[in-house]
Amino acid sequence: MATDTGDTVITIANPDFAKAVLSSFNRQNAMQLIQASMPVIEHGLTEIHVPHWDGIEQQHGFIHGGVVGMIADSAAGYAAMTVVPADASVLSVEYKLNFMAPANGEKLIARGQVIRPGKTLIVTKAEVFSVVDGQEKVCALMQQTIMVMHGRVEK
Amino acid sequence: MATDTGDTVITIANPDFAKAVLSSFNRQNAMQLIQASMPVIEHGLTEIHVPHWDGIEQQHGFIHGGVVGMIADSAAGYAAMTVVPADASVLSVEYKLNFMAPANGEKLIARGQVIRPGKTLIVTKAEVFSVVDGQEKVCALMQQTIMVMHGRVEK
Amino acid sequence: MATDTGDTVITIANPDFAKAVLSSFNRQNAMQLIQASMPVIEHGLTEIHVPHWDGIEQQHGFIHGGVVGMIADSAAGYAAMTVVPADASVLSVEYKLNFMAPANGEKLIARGQVIRPGKTLIVTKAEVFSVVDGQEKVCALMQQTIMVMHGRVEK
Amino acid sequence: MATDTGDTVITIANPDFAKAVLSSFNRQNAMQLIQASMPVIEHGLTEIHVPHWDGIEQQHGFIHGGVVGMIADSAAGYAAMTVVPADASVLSVEYKLNFMAPANGEKLIARGQVIRPGKTLIVTKAEVFSVVDGQEKVCALMQQTIMVMHGRVEK
Numbered sequence: 001m002a003t004d005t006g007d008t009v010i011t012i013a014n015p016d017f018a019k020a021v022l023s024s025f026n027r028q029n030a031m032q033l034i035q036a037s038m039p040v041i042e043h044g045l046t047e048i049h050v051p052h053w054d055g056i057e058q059q060h061g062f063i064h065g066g067v068v069g070m071i072a073d074s075a076a077g078y079a080a081m082t083v084v085p086a087d088a089s090v091l092s093v094e095y096k097l098n099f100m101a102p103a104n105g106e107k108l109i110a111r112g113q114v115i116r117p118g119k120t121l122i123v124t125k126a127e128v129f130s131v132v133d134g135q136e137k138v139c140a141l142m143q144q145t146i147m148v149m150h151g152r153v154e155k
Numbered sequence: 156m157a158t159d160t161g162d163t164v165i166t167i168a169n170p171d172f173a174k175a176v177l178s179s180f181n182r183q184n185a186m187q188l189i190q191a192s193m194p195v196i197e198h199g200l201t202e203i204h205v206p207h208w209d210g211i212e213q214q215h216g217f218i219h220g221g222v223v224g225m226i227a228d229s230a231a232g233y234a235a236m237t238v239v240p241a242d243a244s245v246l247s248v249e250y251k252l253n254f255m256a257p258a259n260g261e262k263l264i265a266r267g268q269v270i271r272p273g274k275t276l277i278v279t280k281a282e283v284f285s286v287v288d289g290q291e292k293v294c295a296l297m298q299q300t301i302m303v304m305h306g307r308v309e310k
Numbered sequence: 311m312a313t314d315t316g317d318t319v320i321t322i323a324n325p326d327f328a329k330a331v332l333s334s335f336n337r338q339n340a341m342q343l344i345q346a347s348m349p350v351i352e353h354g355l356t357e358i359h360v361p362h363w364d365g366i367e368q369q370h371g372f373i374h375g376g377v378v379g380m381i382a383d384s385a386a387g388y389a390a391m392t393v394v395p396a397d398a399s400v401l402s403v404e405y406k407l408n409f410m411a412p413a414n415g416e417k418l419i420a421r422g423q424v425i426r427p428g429k430t431l432i433v434t435k436a437e438v439f440s441v442v443d444g445q446e447k448v449c450a451l452m453q454q455t456i457m458v459m460h461g462r463v464e465k
Numbered sequence: 466m467a468t469d470t471g472d473t474v475i476t477i478a479n480p481d482f483a484k485a486v487l488s489s490f491n492r493q494n495a496m497q498l499i500q501a502s503m504p505v506i507e508h509g510l511t512e513i514h515v516p517h518w519d520g521i522e523q524q525h526g527f528i529h530g531g532v533v534g535m536i537a538d539s540a541a542g543y544a545a546m547t548v549v550p551a552d553a554s555v556l557s558v559e560y561k562l563n564f565m566a567p568a569n570g571e572k573l574i575a576r577g578q579v580i581r582p583g584k585t586l587i588v589t590k591a592e593v594f595s596v597v598d599g600q601e602k603v604c605a606l607m608q609q610t611i612m613v614m615h616g617r618v619e620k
Binding site: 325334337338339340341342343364365366367368369373374375376378379380383384401402404405406407409410460464 | 497523529532557564619
Binding site for chain 2: 403404406430431455457
């Protein structure tokens with residue numbers, strides 16, 4: 001089994017990637033603090049969802065840009081984690097994020113995706129959508145670099 | 156009165172900038188959610204502080220990278236707000252952030268600074284420090300673009 | 311006539327966009343210096359091609375990363391120019407570029423694309439491909455912010 | 466001997482760093498193509514200078530943004546090379562650059578600097594200045610990630 005990202009076919013390095021990712025995600029208090037969940041974990045792709053609630057708003061009643069960045073960074077980082085061996089962990093080296101529209105609507109969906117897997121570095125992207133009346137509207141776009149740490153399994 | 160950022164002297168466009176910034180910051184629920192405060196507001200510079208508490212941790216007991224990004228983006232955005240006229244507001248267009256060390260220690264300090272003021276766009280930076288045994292250690296570096304929206308005062 | 315970029319349909323603001331873009335490109339000495347050409351100009355998309363010749367190499371015989379960045383930035387900037395009114399010009403505000411593979415092969419193709427058009431700011435991306443034995447291989451990925459300057463036609 | 470970058474003291478890993486950097490720079494045809502030179506090589510810092518000549522201009526007679534990016538990326542990458550062991554080489558992973566003013570004047574100076582050295586990754590920055598009537602004016606700011614490849618000396 002493998003994933004095709006256009007010009008790259010990524011073989012599955014850890015058959016239990018979904019379990020490993022979800023277990024890590026569930027131990028992130030900060031994700032619980034903002035009421036985030038991770039309903040989608042596929043090979044090379046994850047989704048983080050956050051309902052729009054008042055605790056995560058900024059001064060205009062939109063969801064805070066910091067929360068947008070937080071779930072974009074995490075969704076893409078976990079997408080990278082789905083493609084590394086079971087005895088490796090991943091680290092977010094850096095990312096760049098463009099805000100493209102206010103994060104209003106009922107909820108946010110951050111969709112993280114592996115663009116270019118590598119042994120040491122993985123390039124990923126995330127798109128964040130606000131769901132308004134059931135329709136997804138892009139509100140942010142992120143490009144990220146992930147480092148793979150071999151032999152350092154996440155406990 | 157003015158601020159010197161090396162090759163640029165920024166004149167003060169809004170004498171009440173500190174009041175305007177603090178009032179905006181205090182209406183951001185998301186900043187309260189993570190227990191952030193803004194003890195420093197100078198012309199061209201702000202600081203956001205966050206104590207290390209378990210609700211904002213990731214799976215290894217460090218402060219979540221998303222929180223680091225959140226306060227870096229906000230501190231630099233508010234630094235930009237200190238240099239715009241009273242009838243203008245600011246918008247975070249995009250930023251790029253490098254994580255340089257784990258966010259451990261007693262608290263985080265995000266120091267946002269105006270690098271290049273402009274009529275429509277302002278370039279800023281933020282450094283995030285973790286305070287370990289009273290000593291500041293850099294843990295992240297951010298470069299950001301802010302858009303000024305003239306005639307749109309923040310209510 | 312219009313272009314569909316997923317969730318956004320971009321109407322054509324300047325029917326003569328191809329002529330305007332090509333005329334601007336042809337006046338860029340730096341593009342001639344590196345032997346770049348622009349064989350593709352569509353609404354929301356341009357391509358810059360550069361043959362692999364020794365004058366643009368780095369120390370290992372690959373095409374210099376600076377040339378990769380140069381054509382990525384330009385292709386995406388010109389993609390933005392295709393969607394603005396005839397009396398507007400565009401300015402590259404900032405970009406972020408990931409190098410993903412060495413730029414070897416017979417030639418480089420930078421494909422610039424509008425991701426999110428806006429009245430004042432346009433978000434674009436570019437992918438740079440090296441053509442090796444006739445096959446395109448991604449070697450860089452860029453995300454960019456463009457500013458639209460209305461009423462400032464490029465002469 | 467060592468360099469102090471604020472909170473980090475970087476020890477000298479390769480006493481012959483200046484020779485190694487200059488030798489590499491001199492083998493980059495693309496740098497000769499744009500008439501770039503490297504008159505400053507210090508521990509953790511390099512400078513690339515480019516005279517303003519018509520071959521590197523864009524359509525308005527300023528120096529092309531692509532050339533600005535090219536020398537920013539290279540100056541910071543070579544700054545990183547000054548701090549790695551003799552048997553290691555460096556690779557530009559990614560960078561983000563803000564254009565802040567047109568690149569006019571007599572010449573450009575790109576000043577690259579190590580911000581955070583690490584065993585595998587080095588964070589750097591570069592500022593590009595245009596020299597107008599002998600005065601330096603900032604025209605671009607870059608933040609970059611460099612990968613160190615140990616055991617792969619540059620020939």
